[in-house]
Amino acid sequence: MSAKILQRLLVAVLVAVMLVWLIVPFAMAILWSMVDPSTAWTYPDLLPPKLSFERWWIMWQTTSLPTAILNSYSLAPIAALLTALLAAPTAFAFGRLDFPGKGLAQILILVPLVMPGFVVAIFFASILLQMGFFARYPAILFGHVILYLPYAVRILSVSFGQVRTDVVNAARDLGASPWQVFRVAYLPVLRPGIFAAFLVVFILSLEEFALAFVVGSPDFTTIPTILYSYLGYNFIRPNAAVVALILVVPNVLLMLGLERLLQSANPASVSGKG
Amino acid sequence: MLRKIMLAATTALLSIGPVMAADDLLTASWDDVIAQAKQEGELNWYVWYFQPEFREQVRVFEDLYGIKVNVPDVTSGDDVKNKLLAEAGREVGDIDVIALGGDAANTIDVTKVFYGPxxxxxxxxxxxTDKINGGDGQGYAVAYWGNQTGMAYDSNRVDVATLPQTLDxxxxxIDANxxxxxxNYEKGGSGPSFIHNIARNILGIAPxxxxxxxxxxxxxxxxFNAREDKFVITxxxxxSLTRLNSGEFLMVPAWEDMLFSLQTKNEVGSQIKLYVPDWGMNGGGNIVAIPANAPNKAAALLFVSWLTSADTQTAFNQRFGTAPANSNADSSKALVSAAERANTRLWTMPINSNDVVPAFIENVVQD
Amino acid sequence: MRRTLFVLLLLAPGLGLVLAFVSLVLYVAVSQSFGLYNLGGDSVFSLAHWQAMLGERRYWRALQYSAYIAVTASLLAVALAYPVALLLRKPFRGSLTLSALIKAPLLVPGLVAAFLFVNVISYHGIVNQLMLSLGLWDAPVRLQNDKNGYGVILLQVWKQLPFAFLLLSAAVQALPDAVLLAARDLGAGPLDRFRKVVLPLTAGAMQAALVLIFIGAAGDFSFQAVAGPPSVDSLATLMTSVQSTQGDWNGAAVVAVTLMALSLFGSAALAILVRGATRLARG
Incomplete structure (x- = not known):
């Protein structure tokens, strides 16, 4: 009994600590972001003398926040779609076929996961320069697709493995065309996997920093690169707070929503194997 | 191999294509330049600092001529310079007007990379003028920004009479505080200016x-190593300025224009003051130029003329506290008195700061 | 034969593309570190770039520092993730909230986390003010950009903990109840059960977590740039600074090869060492 109380106490303390750890920093950031431009918050004032949202408005108008948001939120879905499409054939082979060297192939696909991001970024940039290729948007898009193919392949392989051969055969026996077979036997099982692969790549692309920073240098802005600029080199605390909040709040909301969707799309419930 | 072919192809293009139109522009009447600039309708200005502030300033130009000025956020001045050089072989680049530190004119082959004179x-x-910061733009690059480094201090807590003026x-x-x-030793020149001048004083070299x-x-x-526990690297x-403002330091090296600009927006409090000590702090300035492969050359030329005009330079002085780069401009606004300006020193003379700062990193920072 | 061709065709757009890209990047990085495949200037095989870089104190300090951060962060993250994963093996009241909170760092980009952190620990920030008002400290303490990189390690552990947690909790949940119950019936205490049952059965997941976190932390740029000690570089910040500030691609390539070697051999060595240690612990 006492062990149980102890455990409960431990959990309560853990939850409290983690909440403080999350809430206090965000509260401070909100406070800093609301320092009114008419009066400075400076030592030894404990609290800002005047609060307003004025700074938010100024930052939105005079920084390239809108461009960064447009770039990031257009790169992410395109990268996700392309990645899922390119991953599908490999995932099919991994999930439904047996061939010599399959084990090795399944390990090799994971190589990008263990490559340091900045090494990939700098030498991809070097290759692009040597080729005389200067269009940054497609270059970063291509980079994201390659970097995140492993995730999509892994997720989709599992889905392909869950497709039931008896259903496929039954559909064939009933004279279904290849398209019909795909629609009846594959699609229902694959759908959650496709969805999951799309979301994972979407989120990863949205957060990717190294490639966007190096290949996009000096002037291609995405959400992470603009964050770096205002949190690093041009670090002015109230402005940094505004940029961080403008970019993080929608991110967090979006991802919470996505996670919920992801949980409701449980592969087991659809494949009928649960 | 591929690179050589690309290079050959682009240099060939470069030597025939844009140069033709370029000559026209340099001999055309100013009215023709304006007309062509309006036709081009927009330009990209690459500048590595104050982008939010400049986006506000260029609205005057946009309203005047109806030409849109894009000021991209850039990662650093070095990255912009790298882009300029890496893309010099392109037939048409992205940059219409580029801002650089004045000394960059000495490390770049201005007659090849830039359009002009x-x-x-x-x-x-x-x-x-085309000579600033120890660099010579040879007519291809023009000064548009004069600046000065100094020591910023918290006037609420430091008595003006006790401000150090000499090395001793x-x-x-430092011992008392x-x-x-x-x-700082990187990401900006205020700290390097301090390191550079203190080094010169320690060595006993006259300016x-x-x-x-x-x-x-x-x-x-x-x-420096004898005092390494008594100063802080930012x-x-x-x-540096953010932490001075929040009470962590009493004194930091800073740019006059940066402090002025931050105070205008109350990002730093007015109790922070700046002086240029007798031991000397570097001053200089920045240049603008038009890359040889700029896509909108007429608009770029018109923009450079606006940027360096007496009116704009006066406005910059009032907004940023800069030293005007146009001798007809008004220079009444500044943080530093005329008497203290005599303590301004050069980045390149008598020893070059590039010979001191990287060695400082190796021998003091990393030590 | 036709079947082989079919499989190869299937693999080409996925695996094929990945392998082609990665090997090209590796090839360019390694060749440029030896002065080959140069941007501008002649391409001549030379050891000069290695020699120059190996002669710089900055390089050695960066290597040492990145290795230190990677080892400390990965060990700490795994050590912290174990008890939490075990605690959450069976659902209880509040377990969902707790596991959601542990996964929260996945939603906050590293740069933002670093900014929030630096903001809180700044000289007159809330932590210092709290300690002062509680009378625990007499004067504010300079916590920001601390010399030992504790701030960076804290951020790394915070950001990487979810990965360790996800990997370990999958392994822990797969432990058969029967085995744990049997161990308890045989009179094994909690620590003994952990040492002799849990650890050996989840060692694979632990090694995977160690390797992934080690590689992530060894290649860190953003935490170092915002919260790290200003007097030292991580390999990633050194590499970008060499490439961007000095325009030296060959020097950057030397650092890149070093970073890849550290990631590969460092993480492998750590995983093997820890595996050995768990064997010893089992007794």
């Missing part, structure tokens, strides 16, 4: 001395 063509040419006074001040001096070889810098490292220009 543009200085003689500008309507206010007589009031402008600084040493005594341990942990109250912060400076106007002529030196043919870099002297032994060991005494400099000894001086992350950047902005980091």
């Amino acid at each position: 543009i200085l003689p063509v500008l309507p206010e040419a007589g009031a402008l 006074e600084l040493a005594a001040w 341990p942990g109250q001096l912060g400076f 106007d001395a002529v030196i043919d070889a870099v002297p032994d810098l060991a005494p400099v490292w000894d001086w 992350g950047s220009n902005a980091d």
